[in-house]
Every structure is written in C-alpha cells, then in structure tokens.
Amino acid sequence: MTTTLRIAFLPLTDAAVLVAARERGFAEGEGIALDLVRTTSWATLRDRLLFGQVQGAHMLAPLAVAVTLGLSQQAASLAAPYKLNVxxxxxxxxxxxxxxxxxxxxxxxxxxxxxxxxxxxxxxxxxxxxxxxxxxxxxxxxxxxxxxxxxxxxxxxxxxxxxxxxxxxxxxxxxxxxxxxxxxxxxxxxxxxxxxxxxxxxxxxxxxxxGVEKVLTFREAWMEENPDTVDRLLRALARAAAWCDDPANHGDLAELLSRPAYVDQPADLIARALSGCIIARAGEGAVPHPDFMLFAREATPFPWRSQALWIYSQLVRWNMVAHDPATQARAGAVFRPDIFRRALADSDLPMPGASMKVEGAVSLPLAVGSRRGELTLGPDRFFDGRIFDPERIDEFLAGFAPTR
Structure with missing residues (x-):
C-alpha cells in the first residue's frame, strides 16, 4: 500500500533531500508517494502546516520552536525529528x-x-x-x-x-x-x-x-498518530541525504533542483553551494568552503536537543520570549531524537548515543560514542569562540551584554 504525503517547501537549495527522496525513488522505495508543495514564504508554509493542508514541512528550525512557544501567529505543538541540512x-x-x-x-x-x-x-x-x-x-x-x-x-x-x-x-x-x-x-x-x-x-x-538550519517538521499530534508513516519517511530521507552529500551526484542534484517545480534557477548557480565553491564577487574565482552545506555526513540529520535549546537561548537574549524552566523545556522538546532513533533503529546509520552535547566545543574532527558503527563529528565552533552548554543556559546568557 502506498501512502501519499504532502510536504511544503520553499525554493531553496537546502530542499535537496526532499527533492532527491521524491525524484530518485527513495520515498517510493518506502511506499510513500511524496507530493512536494512549492510555497513562496515561510509564513504561508507555516500556515499550510498548522491548518492541515500538508502533513509536513521543510521549515526554519527557529520557526518550529517559535510556533511551539506561541510566538508566531497561532500556537501549536510542532515536532522536528530530522534535520534536513546544516x-x-x-x-x-x-x-x-x-x-x-x-x-x-x-x-x-x-x-x-x-x-x-x-x-x-x-x-x-x-x-x-x-x-x-x-x-x-x-x-x-x-x-x-x-x-x-x-x-x-x-x-x-x-x-x-x-x-x-x-x-x-x-x-x-x-x-x-x-x-x-x-x-x-x-x-x-x-x-x-x-x-x-x-x-x-x-x-x-x-x-x-x-549550525542548525532546516528541519523536517510535523504537527506533533499527527506525528504521534502516524508512527509507521513517519518512520518510513525518515528512512527514505536518510538514504536521500547520503545521495545528496556524495560529490559524484552534485551535478545531477543541481539539475533536479533547477527545475521550475523546485528552485527554478540555473543549475550552475545551485551547484556552488553543493560543491562549496563560493563566488563572493562577480568575475572572480571561487572561494572554497567544502562544508558550506551538509546533508548527511557527521550525523547532520540528527536532531540534537541542545541545538533547539541554543535557538531558545537566542530568543531569550533578544527579548522574544521570557526565560523560565517550563518554556525552556518546551523549546528543547521540539527536536525529537527519540523518533529519529526509532525510525532508523534497524539501519546501519551511525547515530549518537546522547541527545544533547556542548555546542561549539569541537574544533577538530572528533570520534564520539555511537550506538552502531563509527561516528565522527566535525568542527562546530562559533566564530566568537563561545561555548554553549545546554545545562548552563543562565551562565551562557550572562556572558552577553544586556539588550533593551
């Protein structure tokens, strides 16, 4: 039996994993007919998800947290069990x-x-x-x-x-x-x-x-009511992400994304982010940044709760939300590593043994504990050298100058 899933997205290169899952047959292999709904703005995408026009969304990670905390129009409990890129x-x-x-x-x-x-x-x-x-x-x-x-x-x-x-x-x-x-x-x-x-x-x-970027987001109630469908989709996305991260596939991926139904921009322009060859000034050569965008390697898809809490810390810093234990807990719970682990439990995908980590502490590739296989995390430093310990948020916030 085939399950149809409608997923809203914006025309961006980081929709790549969803596009590859549909166009390269990864979703079909899990019995999912993926209907990707092109959307112009993040506000419209949010509303399509909240009002049930789609089952899932390619969403800004902070927007998923903000909606859950009641900061962006209608409040709703959202869940993000999979990161689409960093x-x-x-x-x-x-x-x-x-x-x-x-x-x-x-x-x-x-x-x-x-x-x-x-x-x-x-x-x-x-x-x-x-x-x-x-x-x-x-x-x-x-x-x-x-x-x-x-x-x-x-x-x-x-x-x-x-x-x-x-x-x-x-x-x-x-x-x-x-x-x-x-x-x-x-x-x-x-x-x-x-x-x-x-x-x-x-x-x-x-x-x-x-840095955390887009996440696959569901209404939490829908996700809990459809565990088999969610698990099948996450398995398809994990295979699609590995395909997207392989440099041998970047040309084909850029061509897919360039289609009018998706990003609708020239393939050679799209390929810059995929290859990490960034042209910073017209007419000059490319500046190499091989980690400009990641989809699969180094546990990219894993939804670390510590990253949701870093987002929360910034909302507090800029006076967008009051800082209290209950709000902090709700923010951290938007990212769902438990669903990620359930969906990929029988795969050979290495995954972290922990659900949180100290963000910004890794300056060189680091081997970490994994439930299976070998897992190396890449550098995750902040440009100013700060460290974010999710268990010491108050201390982290105290390190910034007060804002109005």
Missing amino acids: NGNMLVMGRDFARALDPDVARRLADPLGTAHDFAAAIGLWRRKPVIGVVHRFSSHAIMLRYWLASAGVDPDRDVVLRVLPPSLTVEAMQAGEVDGFIAGEPWGSAAVEAGLAEAVAIGERIWRR
Missing part, C-alpha cells in the same frame, strides 16, 4: 557598501569576527541605517545575523533595519533598491552576486560551523 546561508551586501570592507573576499569570509567590526565601521560611514533583508523574524539567518552584528557592538534593533521578505524575492528587492543587502539560503545570495548587485560578506558556515 549551514547554507550567505550574507550579501550591495557593492557600494562592500567597498568599505576588506577587499580580499576570501579573507573576509574566513574571518567573520574581523569582518563584523569592519561592517560596524561601514555602518558609521553609510548615508543611513542599512536595510538588510531577512527571510523571517524566526529564521536561523536572522538569529545568526543578530549574533554576528552584536559581536561588533551593533544593535540589530537600533543600528540597522531588518526587513522580512521571502527568499525568492530577495534579489528583486535589491534590484528595486528596497534593501541594501540580505541574508538568505542559497542560491539567492549567489544569484545577487552573479547579477552584479552584491558581494558576499559572511557565510553561515563560518558564523556557526554545523
């Missing part, structure tokens, strides 16, 4: 603004802390508050941008204007002069660079290496 965002700014930054774009991307201070100085020289596009208030993009700006003394609520717009409209907004730059998932930053509108200023992979 990293993959890029901050681009118009070329006039970028002239005030380090002209060496490779050095600019490799040194996010120094670039943040250059950016702060450039704000002082700019004719007005820079307008920076973000794809949603509760996006990893917006949270990382706030974290990065604040490291150089920039108040993201006072010194710049953050304007929400859908990822696929970011380039158009730059062309119209509505924003001076934006931070978004690929391929939209590369599209702005290719059009000669912008230069790359910072990449998510250097702000938080292996």
